[in-house]
Amino acid sequence: MRSSTQAVVEGGYTMQIQGHRGGFKPDNILPTFQKSLDNNLEAIELDVWLTKDGLIVVCHGGDDGNLKDYGLPEEFIYEWTYERLKTLDAGEGAYLPLLEEVFQLFEGKIFINIEVKGPRTESLKPKYDCDKVVAEVLGLVDKYEMHQKFLISSFNYDVLASAEKAREARKETNPHFDIIYLYNYENQPLPSPDEYLARGNGINISANHINDEVVSQVKSKGLKLGVWIRAKDYTESEETYLQMLNYGIDFICADFPLKAMATRERYFLKVE
Numbered sequence: 001m002r003s004s005t006q007a008v009v010e011g012g013y014t015m016q017i018q019g020h021r022g023g024f025k026p027d028n029i030l031p032t033f034q035k036s037l038d039n040n041l042e043a044i045e046l047d048v049w050l051t052k053d054g055l056i057v058v059c060h061g062g063d064d065g066n067l068k069d070y071g072l073p074e075e076f077i078y079e080w081t082y083e084r085l086k087t088l089d090a091g092e093g094a095y096l097p098l099l100e101e102v103f104q105l106f107e108g109k110i111f112i113n114i115e116v117k118g119p120r121t122e123s124l125k126p127k128y129d130c131d132k133v134v135a136e137v138l139g140l141v142d143k144y145e146m147h148q149k150f151l152i153s154s155f156n157y158d159v160l161a162s163a164e165k166a167r168e169a170r171k172e173t174n175p176h177f178d179i180i181y182l183y184n185y186e187n188q189p190l191p192s193p194d195e196y197l198a199r200g201n202g203i204n205i206s207a208n209h210i211n212d213e214v215v216s217q218v219k220s221k222g223l224k225l226g227v228w229i230r231a232k233d234y235t236e237s238e239e240t241y242l243q244m245l246n247y248g249i250d251f252i253c254a255d256f257p258l259k260a261m262a263t264r265e266r267y268f269l270k271v272e
Contacts, residue, residue: 016251026091043111050133118156151178
């Protein structure tokens with residue numbers, strides 16, 4: 001673990017704070033993203049799926065992209081058109097927005113961790129086009145010139161493979177973008193270091209899986225290290241933020257970004 005003094009002296013370290021699903025409630029809706037802007041968040045995380053008609057909708061979804069949160073556990077996001085999805089109440093009477101609408105709202109002012117979703121169950125995978133969802137996301141990045149303001153993350157190895165392939169195909173004409181592998185879905189253990197150090201540009205792991213060994217291994221490879229909070233296993237608090245700052249974490253996906261930002265400010269004032 002690096003000391004806080006080293007964190008500042010060695011290259012101007014800071015920890016990016018990403019508002020989880022926008023950082024306010026309800027999750028993943030335009031009024032919440034407006035709050036992200038109004039509160040001067042530097043970054044957010046959001047979740048996207050490909051709709052039946054090929055659009056990128058912002059929605060977390062249930063396992064495999066089902067609509068259980070809307071009382072429809074046997075229906076799937078990617079089997080509905082966007083026009084139909086837009087009729088659902090996403091919270092406080094708001095609709096499920098398109099990623100394009102979020103880009104239009106932010107105008108490049110906020111960095112976005114785009115978690116690209118895909119089904120996990122083998123029998124459902126043929127119904128989903130991972131190459132297309134990645135291509136559509138990147139098409140929007142190009143259209144709105146978001147190249148320096150996003151990364152792609154996912155738990156889904158098929159999505160991540162598509163992202164790796166797309167990045168390789170674009171490398172001569174488009175700026176590099178980070179691909180971050182998410183781990184500890186449903187509190188599953190981390191794979192071996194040989195696996196998680198060999199893919200993408202870094203990893204984003206649950207806070208209850210962070211330790212000195214993981215930090216050392218990831219940093220020694222020059223990879224990025226992010227942390228997300230699984231509320232069932234870990235209480236997000238000022239202590240959490242201080243621990244991650246001391247570890248030298250690159251970014252944290254926080255449910256309470258304003259508290260995290262205030263803690264970070266106090267931390268660096270104390271160091272200076």
